[in-house]
Amino acid sequence: MRAPAAPSPARTLIVDLPGPELTPALGRWLRALNPGGVCLFARNMPTPGATARLVADIRDALERDALIATDQEGGAVLRRLDSPQPPTPQGLGVLGDEGAAFEAGALAARGLLELGINWNYAPSLDVNVDPLNPVIGERSFGADPALVARLGVAWARGSEAAGVLSSVKHYPGHGDTRVDSHLALPVVGKTRAELEACEWVPFRAAVQAGVGSVMTAHILYPALDPERPATLSPTLLGGVLRGEWGYDGVIVTDAMDMKAVADRYPGGRGAALALAAGADAVLVCGHGDQTLHDLHAAALDTALLDGTLDPARVDEAVARLAQAAARFPGSPRPYSPAQRDQDEAATARWARGALEHRGAVPTLDPAAPALLFAPETGELGGPYGDHLGLNALAEALRPVLPGLHAAPVEDAAAVQALLARFAGAPALLATTDRWAIPGATRALAARLAARPAPAVHLALWAPDAAAQLPLPALVTHGFRRAHLQAAAQVLTGVPAP
Structure with a gap:
């Protein structure tokens, strides 16, 4: 044989x-x-x-x-x-x-x-x-x-x-x-x-x-x-x-x-x-x-x-x-709606529990105008397959901040227009990159820190960025759905829908 x-x-x-x-x-x-x-x-x-x-x-x-x-x-x-x-x-x-x-x-x-x-x-x-x-x-x-x-x-x-x-x-x-x-x-x-x-x-x-x-x-x-x-x-x-x-x-x-x-x-x-x-x-x-x-x-x-x-x-x-x-044969196993709901609730609970305040983070009035500044797109590389851009971030926050107005940090004219139009509105400045904070973000942080209106740094990826900008920070330890909903809830005191 x-x-x-x-x-x-x-x-x-x-x-x-x-x-x-x-x-x-x-x-x-x-x-x-x-x-x-x-x-x-x-x-x-x-x-x-x-x-x-x-x-x-x-x-x-x-x-x-x-x-x-x-x-x-x-x-x-x-x-x-x-x-x-x-x-x-x-x-x-x-x-x-x-x-x-x-x-x-x-x-x-x-x-x-x-x-x-x-x-x-x-x-x-x-x-x-x-x-x-x-x-x-x-x-x-x-x-x-x-x-x-x-x-x-x-x-x-x-x-x-x-x-x-x-x-x-x-x-x-x-x-x-x-x-x-x-x-x-x-x-x-x-x-x-x-x-x-x-x-x-x-x-x-x-x-x-x-x-x-x-x-x-x-x-x-x-x-x-x-x-x-x-x-x-x-x-x-x-x-x-x-x-x-x-x-x-x-x-x-x-x-x-x-x-x-x-x-x-x-x-x-x-x-x-x-x-x-x-x-x-x-x-x-x-x-x-x-x-x-x-x-x-x-x-x-x-x-x-x-x-x-x-x-x-x-x-x-x-x-x-x-x-x-x-x-581990990989036989497909149904993911029941009840289990999915439990898991979504768990991700929300973990995201809320992981939120960290660095400094005095103000509560925003959900009925009032607010400003959002962030890089228009995120820098990719290594193992990362996607990023959080300005538009997606704004869409995630608007259900609880319907008066939110957004501009990319790279667009100096758009930033100036919003700051002039809403001189007393609170501002959110988000860092969404894994790597170095862009120069435009650093410059805008200094400008926002000098305004009389409240400003908050949303550290949505690297928590170490919170120490690098002269603003109180809300550190989310992530930029996925649950993290953004948790951040919106904390900023306004209104549960995310």
Whole structure:
């Protein structure tokens, strides 16, 4: 009897797709490639019905219980927007409630499993050591390693209890760097003892709790491996995570198209190095370009032939992915209207609880005119898929502030016209970017601070912005529906409709 053929190394790839449909040609390509799973983004999720069909078509093409993944972290990193929206981890950190964190993970899972999605690349267990970190921020539960461990593990448990595999990230820690690994290779010069005391605390807790998967970081830690970033490091994956900590779950890489890896290991060479180091799943995001996936598959085949990659390592990785898919099969589970209502109420409750006042925030008369100034659009980058623009913010606030008049901070003439027309009206100045506060916003803040009329800074994304402007601030720890409704309620004393 002939022995069964060894699985192709492409079974370790997690790929993405260009749009919301699996066309016949795309289905044939996917079947031929036969990856371990697919990662979906907002472009793949136009409506719940379309997404559910896409997920079913992917599984039909692969003819097995494949892993279908996405990033439904909460806050700024959400791919499905039409279901109850998980709160920012940072907001949960303000609450400090493990029960809320567990329910937030379960809430995220319910919105995914309804569509058949069974793997969530969340939560972030990065400790927000550096508030100017360009890629973590509100994605972290906070700057206290013990708090991040406690809430992050609870979130992951909530997700898995609700039927969706969790992937804690970004091991060994992405919270203390000023470099975005989407754009370049960050280097963290901490000693092992420093990592043990901070960054590794949450990941150790996740391993001890048996969380189903861990995502790696494309960061170089010279004290442990002076040559390879963590994603490709046998020391950090096979040595620390597998060997010392005894982790036996799935290790998945961060996206291999990110410049931190792609620029240094071109042609897909990083895929085999990641597997050899101890990873089981190699995430590749082609952003609609199938040739990038084919390139990585070919590189894995070459690595098997030249001995860079051990067939036994491939077998082990494929087996782990199969076990994960069996444990979390992704059978679509209805999201009942009653449960959705409960979850929406929970998001509102968490958003209200996380609101913070910095200084004396005045109460506005909902029947009187008020002014709103904010950037017309937000700056995007890294993992962020969408932003809050001026018009959307104004629309969210007008149900309780019908006399609201808005102007973009970039339009000096429009700003001047509103200030002249409504000289005594209170003003709201919103910061909606993850990165630096725009110069126009800083200048306008100084001008508003000098007016006799009340002015409030709405810090809708980065809470650290509150200390940078000379205005009392309302810090929301997020800019999603629940955060804006909570802010409107506090500003006016009128419950949002």
